[in-house]
Amino acid sequence: MPAVPLSTIAHGRSGDKGNHANVAVIAYTDTGFAWLRDHLTAAAVAEYFAPLGPSRVERFEAANVRGLNFVLYGALAGGASRSLRTDTQGKTLAVALLRMPVDVPDDLVSR
Amino acid sequence: MRNRPPGALESAAGPGYHQRREAGVKTVRIGNGCGFWGDNLDAPVRLAQAGRLDYLTLEYLAELTMSILAVQKAKDPAAGFATDFLDVLARLKPILIDKPGLKVVTNAGGMNPAGCAAKAAGVLAGTGRRVAAVSGDDLFPRLDELLAAGHPLDHLDTGVPLAAIRDRVVSANAYLGAEPIVRALKLGADVVVTGRVADASLTVGPAAYEFDWAFDDAHRDRLAAGTVAGHLIECGAQVTGGLWVNADDSTRLGEVGYPIAEVAADGSFTITKPDGTGGAVNEETVAEQLLYEVADPARYYTPDVVADFTTVRLRQTERDVVAVTGGTSAGVTDSYKVSIAYRAGYTAAGTLVIAGPGAAEKARRSGTIILEKIRQAGITFEAANVEALGAGDCVPGVVTATADPPEVVLRVAVRDPRKAAVERFTKEFAPLVTSGFAGTTGYTTGRPPVREVFAYWPALIAKSAVTPVVEVV
Structure with a gap:
């Protein structure tokens, strides 16, 4: 099975908390959420966003909305006021993560 | 829940207390027409016209807006608040005259709630509407006194004492909760102008007032549910289709409607938007906003309650209506968060x-x-x-x-x-x-x-x- 973008099975949203970013990933289906839980680990997300230099990545669960919430500590180069990036508040991190290529079972893709 | 008999809005039970019943259940409709200073200037007026609201909330203060307002106030003691609000209020005036039950709760007061409230009262002169100011959040004049009294104001993430940047501080504000908003409404205010309060508290205040939720353990779950409602609508159109990953041309974001939380006494509520507007309210838009700018969803800290978002249940009941239940208390803290800005x-x-x-x-x-x-x-x-x-x-x-x-x-x-x-x-x-x-x-x-x-x-x-x-x- 070829890799598909994470957006095939999930949507999401991201934002800032000072110099930390949060990236929420929300599965479209229960089976999709079960897959996310097993495979979209804090370590995987930390590796994906490593170029942004987060000091660590923590994962929280919101199973009630089939959601995983990742907090990327220190990933915003100083945060809303000090960061020199265009995206000072991490608004684009969710759509960036949803591009992540993932190897999911075929039945998840053809939902 | 949405189709009310015409005129229901006007059947106020008494001054300062707007009551409406449908199928025996009183609900309070709270709409947010502004998600930040810089948001669409027509949205508050459109929402007040079409939203059949009991309360219109307007949120103006991002984390660093206060520092800009502090610098303005230092130059001119009469300044230091979100001036856009007065223009919006002038445009709302005929609607407020037309809808006597409609009240406004806003944090437009910024660094100068009293000054903003006085100007707001001037705008509303002749309408009989009462304006109240909520203050006490400004800790800057007390900073050295507080430090001397043993409040170190260490950086929340790094633990570094404030002394490291004390000489560069331009503003320091505690995030107040909903309690002073409730007090203002009890005093008969129709327009409540606050300084820094937690965004969600702008919604919790009206709900707590209307349903007599005390700030005690017996009502903590309801305060948490109200906090969920406030969190969902505080960013305006972000819950009604704005930033939704699956928005496309059919979402009509150019005509996006701003959000309304219709809250019941037990804290359950629906999220919706005015009929005929663009945008979308569905389980995806609400779930995305539920987790927006959240760290641990089981512990969302506000001055009113630590809210557990993981007990929230979402259910689309009809087009552009999502019923929200659950949302429980994970306790309460004995501290306020303080937002300090310093020259860098x-x-x-x-x-x-x-x-x-x-x-x-x-x-x-x-x-x-x-x-x-x-x-x-x-x-x-x-x-x-x-x-x-x-x-x-x-x-x-x-x-x-x-x-x-x-x-x-x-x-x-x-x-x-x-x-x-x-x-x-x-x-x-x-x-x-x-x-x-x-x-x-x-x-x-x-x-x-x-x-x-x-x-x-x-x-x-x-x-x-x-x-x-x-x-x-």
Whole structure:
């Protein structure tokens, strides 16, 4: 099975908390959420966003909305006021993560 | 829940208390017409006209807005609040006359709630509407007294004591909760103007007032549910289709409706928007906003309650209506969060457009040239950043261009304690129009402005050290 973008099975949203970013990933289906839980680990997300230099990545669960919430500590180069990036508040991190290529079972893709 | 008999809105039970019953269940409709200072100026008016609201909330204060307002107030003691609010209020005036039950709760007061409230009362002169100001959040005048009394105001993340930047602080505000808003409403206020309060508390206040939720353990779950409602609508259109990953042309974001939370006494509520507006309210838009700017969803800290978002249940009941139940208390803290801003140098960012083969690399090289020219002038910045926008640099190193884009935007930004050095930087963009690579253009807006940087210092303070004050104008 070829890799598909994470957006095939999930949507999401991201934002800032000072110099930390949060990236929420929300599965479209229960089976999709079960897959996310097993495979979209804090370590995987930390590796994906490593170029942004987060000091660590923590994962929280919101199973009630089939959601995983990742907090990327220190990933915003100083945060809303000090960061020199265009995206000072991490608004684009969710759509960036949803591009992540993932190897999911075929039945998840053809939902 | 949505189809009420005409005129129901006007059947107020008494002054300052707007009651409506349908199928024996009283609900309160709270709409948020402004998600931040800079949000659409027509949205509050449209929402007040079409939303069949009991309360209109307007949220103006981002984390660093207070520092800008503090600087304005330092120059002019009558300034320091969100001036847009007075224009909005003037446009709301005929609607407020037409709908006597409609009340407004806003944090537009910023650094000067009393000044803002007095001006608001002037705008509403002749209507009989009462305006109240909520203050007590401003800790800046008390900063040294608080430090001396043993409130260290350590940085919440790093633990560094405030003393490290004390001499550069321009503002320090505690995030107050819903309790003073309830007090203002009990005093008969129709318009409540606050300084810094937690965004969700702008919604919790009206709900707590209407349903007599006390700020005690018996009502903590309801305060948590109200906090969920406030959190969902505080960013305006972000819950009604704005930023929704699956929005497309059919979502009609150009006509997006702003959100309404219709809250019941037990804290359950629906999220919706005015009929006929663009946007969308569905389980996806609500779930995305539920987790927006959240760390641990089981512990969302506010002055009113620590809310557990993981007990929330979402159910779409009809088009553009999502029923929200659950949302429980995970306790309460004995501290307020404090938002402190301090001077941290100067910054500027300028752009050029670079077109042609290899545009991304030429843009990055052009950025390096700008910084090199300034280095030749003897200046090295505290921090500098070069981006080739269009080639993946918005999320640098994570998203990469899969093709050679025909043109990219070069953006160079610097930060430094020396204002003159940053000003010098702003003069190095124009020369590249003649001395840079072929395909360089886009220098149409002139030299980029230099602005002061205010850095953010989050801290906590014991609730016992802060006294919220309510005054009717």
